[in-house]
Amino acid sequence: MLGYLLGRAGIDVVVLEKHADFFRDFRGDTVHPSTLQVMDELGLIEGFLKLPHQELQKLDGMFGGTSVRIADLSRLRVKYPFIAFMPQWDFLNFLRESGKHFTSLKVLMSTEATDLIRHGDNIAGVRAQSPDGPIDIEADLTVACDGRHSTVRERAGLKVEEIGAPMDVLWFRAGRRQDENENVFARVEPGKMMVTFDRGDYWQCAYVIAKGQYDAVRARGLPALLDDVVRMAPVLKSGIAEVKSFDDVKLLTVAINRLTRWTRPGLLCIGDAAHAMSPVGGVGVNLAVQDAVATANLLAAKLAQGCPPEFELDAVRRRREFPVRVTQRMQVIAQNNIITVALKSGNQPLTVPLPVRLITAMPFLQGITARLVGLGVRPEHVHSPLRNRSVATPVG
């Protein structure tokens, strides 16, 4: 997104992606109203919404057999009051295709940043491994958008403050017949928790386990895991046969952390590289997009004259740290009061936590949770310069 915004502003920008394509299981299929609004402001929304996706307004769950409603996005007074569920590779391919019209934007696939180039105290670009061998890419500003295991921030020696998450996620798909419909999104039962995404011809499943329990789950064996899954989500009964071995089940580790310092001279970290988000609320992708918009708003015009001093780069942290802190705090509250309680409850019956009961009972509260999840704190709008026009090309 930042590459797109800087290309749109006529800034020479190179985006590196270490994989050959985006077609793999990224973490996050949820495009929230805040991101849809950004796509609208960029003139990309029409093409974007032509891509296959599902729209969800009511976030419903089953909590120990009781049906609960966590959020109702139809209560939001915004242009796109829904969450668009779309595989992340479709979203990223769409942005890449749309950005191809900007001559100043280059996307180098299969190119992995491995180290930083330094001129004295300044970061002056990256060393990278490309299909043709090692290359040096010099840059006025290097932006680390390389996720929770960021190589760039590690090479810059930026310290990460760990906040911690009590769970990891097992990620797998089960086949879906066209007549299989299910409105329940999240399920919580004693000792177990699971989320299912309808991806058209299959169900994407995220089964939550307590952190560090992966070996124990494997030791119990695949049939025991799949039995638990189908007991929780009977809709998966016919399609679960597609999970044939643990090779079909990926372990995704969950982290919540953040940097105290997001910058060095010539370097800025954003997205998960600056603040890893947990899956709670499905907000991480959207926060990363908001960071990109804020970065372009604050820096694009200045970058036309070269790299601003570190204090000006740090304006991005000053703008974005508050929304990040509030969101991570909410994720920790949900972790402690719902996820940890559920995972540790063994076979004891679960009672729906008081806040969830209140939200379910008082529909106006579902508008407040919808706002927190769908728009977040201090939503960003595109103000960065438009020097190049792009024509959105739907891909899929």
Ligand SMILES: Cc1cc2nc3c(=O)[nH]c(=O)nc-3n(C[C@H](O)[C@H](O)[C@H](O)COP(=O)(O)OP(=O)(O)OC[C@H]3O[C@@H](n4cnc5c(N)ncnc54)[C@H](O)[C@@H]3O)c2cc1C
């Ligand atoms: C299990 C799980 C489920 C989640 N589900 C959701 C969800 O449903 N919705 C949601 O909004 N958020 C979700 N999140 C959070 C979300 O994944 C992150 O917050 C979000 O992806 C951060 O975006 P990013 O662009 O900063 O980093 P990433 O999405 O991690 O992107 C980093 C990119 O950099 C590339 N890369 C990495 N290293 C290098 C390198 N050295 N050189 C070149 N390229 C490199 C990677 O291949 C990748 O394409 C989930 C997180 C977890 C752990």
